Amino acid sequence: MSNELVIEINPSQVEIAYLEDKRLVELNRETSDAKFAVGDIYLGKVKKIMPGLNAAFVDVGYEKDAFLHYPDLGPQFQTLNKFLIQSTSKGKKPVSMNKIQSDPDIFKEGKITDVLHSGQLILVQISKEPISTKGPRLTSEISIAGRNLVLMPFSDKVSISQKIKSSDERSRLRKLIQSIRPKKYGVIVRTAAEGSKVAELDKELRSLVAKWEAVPGKLKQAKVPSLVAGELDRTITMIRDVYNPDFTNIYVNDKQSAGEVKDYVASIAPEKQKIVKHYSGDAPIFEHFGIEKQIKALFGKTVSFKSGAYLIIEHTEAFHVIDVNSGNRSKAGSDQETNALEVNMAAAVEIARQLRLRDMGGIIVVDFIDMHSNENRIKVLEKMREEMSKDRTKHNILPLSKFCLMQITRQRVRPEMHIETAEKCPTCNGTGEVSSTLLLVDEVFNNLKYIYLELFRKNVKIHLHPFIAAYLTSGIVSRHMKWMWCLKKRFKIVPKTNMGFLDCKFYDNDGEIVL
The missing domain is CATH 3.40.630 (Aminopeptidase)
Structure with a gap:
């Protein structure tokens, strides 16, 4: 079986397709300015205590208050709260984990009113993204995930993934982590760590600890509410979670991002960095690999x-x-x-x-x-x-x-992927009446003249239905060639199967829509 990732990056969003034997099995879309993703750590303020629900609503900057249930506070909540108070105190240096005295664990069957009050500052992590009419779901049991390990500040437990079946391997990993784990940190060993060497795990553990130890400095400057520590870039996060040694190819349409992905793959599997490839073809990357067609068929x-x-x-x-x-x-x-x-x-x-x-x-x-x-x-x-x-x-x-x-x-932690496959007729725009198709070619040319001669844009790309694109580019002296001679400008005509038959869009060199 071949496992491939195809990554399309443009200014507005990132799309990641996971293919098994060329069949689309996972699709992730995220806008470039996406917030409140699972794993993000926020400094929030308690807005309302709900004793009947044994929960609280917390302001983390989302349009609706986030929900925090008592069991999601975590056993070490009092220690975390002490850490937050000392980190946000004015005139003091950022607090060190070693200097925090651990408080007793809170009671499992306790009341939310015993530990929280309205207006209190609280450090929380997104455990479920906003879905439908609901705000984010929160936890105060902070965890920082890596590829092989998950770091749990203020805990002292070492847990091994149940998917690692070998008792010898479980014992080896437990002893190994116990020997390199800093004090006041718990660790969950993920399935990907099976067979890993001590140097690899020690390097990752140090990087996770460094990420957490940067939090106190950020809390000093943070306003309420605000993001304190974000998850990794979505592309890297996806690769971290789905990567396995059987991956054959990772294609990225952006050169800079391809370099970043290659660096990450090299850090976890140096022998596999060659599988990361920059796609530079003229056709959109999802069109080239047949993903756009599968999306239309599967949603x-x-x-x-x-x-x-x-x-x-x-x-x-x-x-x-x-x-x-x-x-x-x-x-x-x-x-x-x-x-x-x-x-x-x-x-x-x-x-x-x-x-x-x-x-x-x-x-x-x-x-x-x-x-x-x-x-x-x-x-x-x-x-x-x-x-x-x-x-x-x-x-x-x-x-x-x-x-x-x-x-x-x-388990549902983010909104369901929904793609509308039924399209409003681009010709009549849902009215049932159409303008003359004879005017389409003239309209495209007039828009092109306006973009070049009035807006002074360069390197324009025109996205059209494949039939219309073929009509404009066919022949020895095509309309495409005539227009370039007339305007004394070069531009590309890009066929896209997801475009309406008489629809047309103009993009600049940065991938932003011009018209």
Whole structure:
């Protein structure tokens, strides 16, 4: 199996596609100015205490107050609070971790009113991004994640990932971390650390400690509310979490970012830095690798997957529903039970892919085609568990009911990926009336003259539907060539399959829209 990342970077957003054998299985989009991402650490202020919920609402700068539940304060909250008070005190030097005296852990069944009050400053970390009408979910149990380790300030525990099965390896890693761990720091050893050498883990641990030790200095200057420590760049974070030794290629369309990615890969796997490649082709990178076409096919209410079979995916505020349909699929010589099993097995593969691709979270109910055999229901369950084992997000799968309904819970920490595949007609703009298509070419040329002669822009790129682009560039002396001679300027015509048939957009050399 080939594992590839394709990264498209433009001024407004970063898009990262994860491919397995050229099939799109994960898609991440984030705007360049994205805030309140999972892992970001904020200095906030308690706005309201809710004793009935045993929780508090905290102002971290989002339009809606964030939610902090008592169990999410963490056992060492009193020590963290002492650290915050000393770090924000005027006239004192930034506090050292070694000089902080640890307070007793707070009670697991305690009350929020015992530890917090309105107006109190508090150091929090985003555990769940804003979703729908809800603000961010917070925790005060601060953690700083690396590729192999997660640093837990004020803790003294060393935990090993349960996915590391070898007892000898677990024991080796525990002893190793205990020997290099600084005082007042706990460590969680991630699955990626299996087989790692002491020098590699020690280097990463030092970098995580250095990142935390920069926090007191930032707290001195911080206003309330404000970001104190952000996660890594989204591109690097994605690579950190999904990278494995089987990766074959990482393509990036931005030269500077490609260099940064190569440096990061070299730091974790020097022998693999050659897999990072800068894509410099004329066609958009997602078009070149066929990702744009897959996005159009895989998002939307209806998803086809095998021999006419398809899924219907519905979303509600409470949960998601997926209905499996055999469609017009028929197979000579097969009885209904066999046919249902084959469709359900194929559906399990596509459903696992859709959950990762759309980052669907919460409760998912799957309505499989009815099967009478309990043995067949078990086969579908095992197939679903096998496919979902590739999913890094925490999840739980329940057996099929007698009605062939399956319940899945999947951790939700950020908004679901939603891409509208149905497009408003660009020709009539939804009105049902169109202007003459004869005017399109003249309109493109007039806009081009305006951009060059009035706005004085350079190196313009025109994005058009492939049919229109072909019409303008075909022939020995194409309209494209005639326009360049007329304007005495060079420009590119870029075909894009996601453009409307008569739609047209003009970009400058920095990728910003001009018209």
